[in-house]
Amino acid sequence: MPKFATDHIRTVALVGDGAAGKTTLTEALLATSGAIAAAGSVERGTTVSDFDTLEKAYQHSLRASLVHLEADGTRIHLIDTPGFPDFIGQAIGALDAVETAAVVVNATAGVQMIAARMMEWAAKRKLCRLVVINRIDAENVDLPGTLAAVQSAFGRECLPINLPAGGGGRVVDCFFNPSGDADFSSVADAHRALVDQVVEVDEALMSLYLEQGEVAPEQLHAPFEKALRDGHLVPVCFASARTGAGVKELLDILVKLAPSPVEGNPPLFVKGDGDAATEFRSVPDPAKHVLAHVFKVVMDPFVGKLGIFRVHQGTVSRDTQLYIGDSRKAIKVGHLFMLQGGKYVEIDAAVPGDLAAVAKIDEVSFDCVLHDSHDEDRIHMRALEFPVPMHGFAITPKRRGDEQRISDVLHKMIAEDPTLVVTHDPTVNETVLRGLGDLHLRSVLERMASQFKLEVDTRPPRVPYRETVTAKAEGHHRHKKQTGGAGQFGEVYLRIEPLPRGAGFEFVDQVKGGAIPNTLIPAVQKGVEQVLAAGPVAGFPLQDVRVIVYDGKYHPVDSKEVAFVAAGRKAFLDAIAKAKPIVLEPIVGVEINCPATTMGDVTGDLSSRRGQVTGTQTLQGEMLAVNGLAPLSELDGYAARLKSMTGGHGAWTMALSHYEMAPANLQAELATEYAKHRRHEEE
Numbered sequence: 001m002p003k004f005a006t007d008h009i010r011t012v013a014l015v016g017d018g019a020a021g022k023t024t025l026t027e028a029l030l031a032t033s034g035a036i037a038a039a040g041s042v043e044r045g046t047t048v049s050d051f052d053t054l055e056k057a058y059q060h061s062l063r064a065s066l067v068h069l070e071a072d073g074t075r076i077h078l079i080d081t082p083g084f085p086d087f088i089g090q091a092i093g094a095l096d097a098v099e100t101a102a103v104v105v106n107a108t109a110g111v112q113m114i115a116a117r118m119m120e121w122a123a124k125r126k127l128c129r130l131v132v133i134n135r136i137d138a139e140n141v142d143l144p145g146t147l148a149a150v151q152s153a154f155g156r157e158c159l160p161i162n163l164p165a166g167g168g169g170r171v172v173d174c175f176f177n178p179s180g181d182a183d184f185s186s187v188a189d190a191h192r193a194l195v196d197q198v199v200e201v202d203e204a205l206m207s208l209y210l211e212q213g214e215v216a217p218e219q220l221h222a223p224f225e226k227a228l229r230d231g232h233l234v235p236v237c238f239a240s241a242r243t244g245a246g247v248k249e250l251l252d253i254l255v256k257l258a259p260s261p262v263e264g265n266p267p268l269f270v271k272g273d274g275d276a277a278t279e280f281r282s283v284p285d286p287a288k289h290v291l292a293h294v295f296k297v298v299m300d301p302f303v304g305k306l307g308i309f310r311v312h313q314g315t316v317s318r319d320t321q322l323y324i325g326d327s328r329k330a331i332k333v334g335h336l337f338m339l340q341g342g343k344y345v346e347i348d349a350a351v352p353g354d355l356a357a358v359a360k361i362d363e364v365s366f367d368c369v370l371h372d373s374h375d376e377d378r379i380h381m382r383a384l385e386f387p388v389p390m391h392g393f394a395i396t397p398k399r400r401g402d403e404q405r406i407s408d409v410l411h412k413m414i415a416e417d418p419t420l421v422v423t424h425d426p427t428v429n430e431t432v433l434r435g436l437g438d439l440h441l442r443s444v445l446e447r448m449a450s451q452f453k454l455e456v457d458t459r460p461p462r463v464p465y466r467e468t469v470t471a472k473a474e475g476h477h478r479h480k481k482q483t484g485g486a487g488q489f490g491e492v493y494l495r496i497e498p499l500p501r502g503a504g505f506e507f508v509d510q511v512k513g514g515a516i517p518n519t520l521i522p523a524v525q526k527g528v529e530q531v532l533a534a535g536p537v538a539g540f541p542l543q544d545v546r547v548i549v550y551d552g553k554y555h556p557v558d559s560k561e562v563a564f565v566a567a568g569r570k571a572f573l574d575a576i577a578k579a580k581p582i583v584l585e586p587i588v589g590v591e592i593n594c595p596a597t598t599m600g601d602v603t604g605d606l607s608s609r610r611g612q613v614t615g616t617q618t619l620q621g622e623m624l625a626v627n628g629l630a631p632l633s634e635l636d637g638y639a640a641r642l643k644s645m646t647g648g649h650g651a652w653t654m655a656l657s658h659y660e661m662a663p664a665n666l667q668a669e670l671a672t673e674y675a676k677h678r679r680h681e682e683e
């Protein structure tokens, strides 16, 4: 049996902006609990969680990293996540594995973009949230100002559970044993504010409190957990990851107040597909059927594929037989590990709340569910939405002969990272790697070079335009060929209709009375789908269209598959030509962080590039968050422009928002280019 039962487990993701101090805090928590002898440092490259060579070189976390420790008879699993917007996918993925998101705020920089995003993501996931204001030791910090900024950005329910004292050298408790003086604000007031907030979730306790003027701390435990679960309370604590001030207190808060898997909100699973899908929540009971979710995959060059999962229900042990997702083939767990940064610690079993890993099981993939019963298949976790990557590099291998290997290595890279996609554009034979930012892509290329010895050249890719149709139309083609022996015959009638943006492609078979035999309908569909890869206007993939095949003719001897593939394709082309096809362009949502003084330049620049500003939000420390929409084609070289507009103090991210019709001049330009390209090919 594992050493810690589920109610003695806490799972916490440390999230927040780059350089907030998450990795240093992880180190301090490990050292304070005795899991390591002394805290390492990011600068020296000696931390447990930034163990990767690239992380040491960048002095920033690039991937979510797992550690575990013991405090007061409780097992705490911590996930240290990267704060750079480029790597936010890693932080979002970690939210699937925990009850608590601890948002670390850098007191010298204030509330920034990623902290704000992570608060939102965590609330969406119904996680309990905690804010840690770090760097209370630093000079010239405005701690009351930071607390006020946290409350104004995240709500009045953010209440301090301790306060800095002794000039930032320590913290005083405002909840368990409120006594003593803080550097600012009053300990007694902070205590009262917490109790007021907590009793609000329990009517009986509230009346008692109103009658007696106070309640015993033990009576507050259950309502405290409920207030956390409901997002009615977000405790704020202070710390210095560097000096260790407030770190023991943070451990105490995690042990005594952070929810165990039994007290948190269990995640939503979905069973079955489409209309038959039903939702249910896991039950954190070690005796039930196993439900574990793979929230992270690592391609380790030495141990191979590592599937890192969170147990939500049941017990996984070495000799458990597990099914992976929809597969009917059982796998034997074999070796089971708990991670301590880059080290693998072998364990016997994992219960609900535990984060563990299995190695060398190829079928394991990101986001799959592991379970232990035959009839529990087709289970998925309710999907998290990851930003759709839009930053792209077109890549070609430096060495000849690496063309084959490149796809293999790219597969390994995307297996690890839900915010990385690879597309191939056959019209210009271009392989494009897309990620969330320049740094993201560069780190992937460096990993490819160092771990897999694969070097590539990069250049800006083509903008991923799409095409669609804007009117209904009819299409018809009769394919007939008589060459020597057996002939080829197939005839197809179809209709096409535009679908709403983002709907994709639909194929509907409405053929009556066997005018085209059932067995040949897939051939028609195949022909139709051949057209989707390159639209008629400018050769971009066609989307948001429904094709309804409703009639045709066949010949009992001459109707072969090829005939219907050809007839389907040509009938579709016939219809598209009449359906007013257009080019769609990708519009991305951008979020820009910039000093308030540069806001005019930043928003003006965006508007001059066919963009629009959808909102601005004041962050702390003279920084602003600007949200907007802009066509991707206008954002070439944006990183450099933002740098010059903000004197290097800007940051930005983008992800796909939607596709819309490209302006007429752009459509014409793309069409001319395509016509030229085709003429060139024919010559």
Ligand SMILES: Nc1nc2c(ncn2[C@@H]2O[C@H](COP(=O)(O)OP(=O)(O)OP(=O)(O)O)[C@@H](O)[C@H]2O)c(=O)[nH]1
Residues within 6 Å of the ligand: 016, 017, 018, 019, 020, 021, 022, 023, 024, 025, 041, 042, 043, 059, 060, 061, 062, 081, 082, 083, 084, 134, 135, 136, 137, 138, 239, 240, 241, 242, 243
């Ligand atoms: N003065 C002071 N410096 C700190 C403190 N915590 C972290 N730092 C420093 O801040 C820098 C960034 O710390 P990290 O722990 O790497 O920050 P992070 O949040 O993990 O950053 P990312 O991995 O990029 O998201 C390092 O130079 C730390 O030494 C603190 O409490 N006080």
Ligand SMILES: [Mg+2]
Residues within 6 Å of the ligand: 022, 023, 024, 050, 060, 061, 080, 081, 082, 083
């Ligand atoms: Mg870090």
